[in-house]
Amino acid sequence: MKRAPRVILSGGGTGGHIYPAIAIANEIKARYADAEILFVGAEDKMEMQKVPQAGYKIEGLWISGIQRKLTIDNLAFPFKLISSLWKSKKIIKQFKPDVVIGTGGFASGAVVKVAASMSIPTLIQEQNSFPGITNKLLGKKANRVCVAYDNLERFFPKEKIVKTGNPVRNDLLNVGANREEGIEVFGLDSDRPILLVLGGSLGARRINQLIEKNIEELRNKNIQIIWQCGKLYYEEYKKYNSEDVIVTAFVEKMNLVYGAADYVISRAGASSISELALVGKPVIFIPSPNVAEDHQTKNALSIVKEGGAILLKEMELEEKFLPTFNALVENSDLQRELGAKFLSLALPNATSDIVNQVEAIMKN
Template structure:
């Protein structure tokens, strides 16, 4: 029998890439599975999902705007309209199951599916569940999570610990450290830092790195620096005198090579970044983005820090503390090895397949 599955959500790479990984895993198990994505009009998924080879329909939905209250005037209308659009999509596609991966489009699609008695599954990526997933969790058949202790948000009998899906080009990368060093034009004999702030860059991390560039070069340390678009020109100018040691990129497509090259990673604490770091087993200093909903990035990072699987600097203190934390870690071989071993225990390179099997089990 042919199975039909809707995957709803998106908004950031952190929601979209795991969703595509789940779709690919479903296709691997049953190649004839018919998959339709549903996203939010104007968001990144409308471009990324078709690039991955899947059809997508868009809902006119937005989230609550915390910075400009007046922009929320149309929100009830948008929610009502998106629920009507979701109803039409369900009537047209007639799925056997609907999967929510988080992001704006997740709520209307799953809410409507639950009303129509269509089985739903939630993939909750963070260690702190958002409000909408808590509401949807009451009627979902299964809730796939990546962290322990999630019964404070969801009914315990529905929770399955699966880990978060990671892109195949990272879990199945055959690249060596030598390949990576050659790609970035770096010296394999030297210690290397990889600084990454998500697809848009991280302002506080970027600004904290600028005054440390000279010290890195003096200590013969190399840096691969993904700056994001807004900071790229500033970083390029700051790194110009140190071109041999400091490699500045607006965006890196070959993340597997960047991870392979790194001795230490400096990163935000989004669920996708953490899932990747666990799989590639790298010592990491987290600087959580403080404005994420419910401050979930700090919660994500702390669940690793408490297991001695990472270090943390708060966003407000990164300018003053990065120098000390970063350079003392690079000199502490024993601590680097401990972090590497502990973070490696938390990785699940097969999370996509485990979740796909859970999806099929609710049909």
């Protein structure tokens, strides 16, 4: 590419779709300082705050997914779809992108579809081991499909698939260096172990209930906790804030909490897994059972079957959580083995590999 590219990125609804898009944008900017970048997201969703915070412009579409039950939102869906396709076309005509990149979520559906129909090069990035509906539909139209797991030929044309891994923010590439700062920022004691609890970008009700139920048991073991409970649940759980329990709705500086942690309990969203692989610490995954095709369990299993992490299903928590957690805490060899194996599964060049693909489709 000689001149700086004009790029539209679209993805949102949850952090799992937004952060990969931001990481890709940052890599494009690192290669082409004068690249013109525009994000397109869904009005009222998280991306409308997170993208400007990352220093990029964003336009919002009036769009949302279809709910399983009959709701007013569903009745409005056809109108939203038409409106978002129309607005996407307007944005594309005005901005004149050289390439359009979709990272999942409903807004990216409209933009990538319109771009492909206007013969603009398009790339989608699928974070999960089982694709969401938007990417499944877009796979037929996009020029490239960058994925993080094997066996996605069932859903996407084989010749378009490139396994790159999920983009991860640069500051998560060496979190070991952040350990002391992390411990200090949260006012924790560096001589006592730290458990990091992550509920994904929105927080996880069942994980919060689990921690609440076992909090005394954890304290008795001298364990300190950094507990990301989610914005929706913060009011309910903030009462547990104390010297050794840090409850937070959302962590802005993930590098600090990853750096500080000795072990992690986490949902199994795709980016969380990719980040935790780089972090290389022992993890117990508790996948959300409420996501399409149980994809979080499939995501986690790809690590667990290699011996890189432990998996507990929500329905077995009552019986298995404490014995499993205790066995991990008491066995430093197991902690080291899990961390090392997980680290060996990391794909640290994902963002750069994806941008190589972006460059390749722009040249064609």
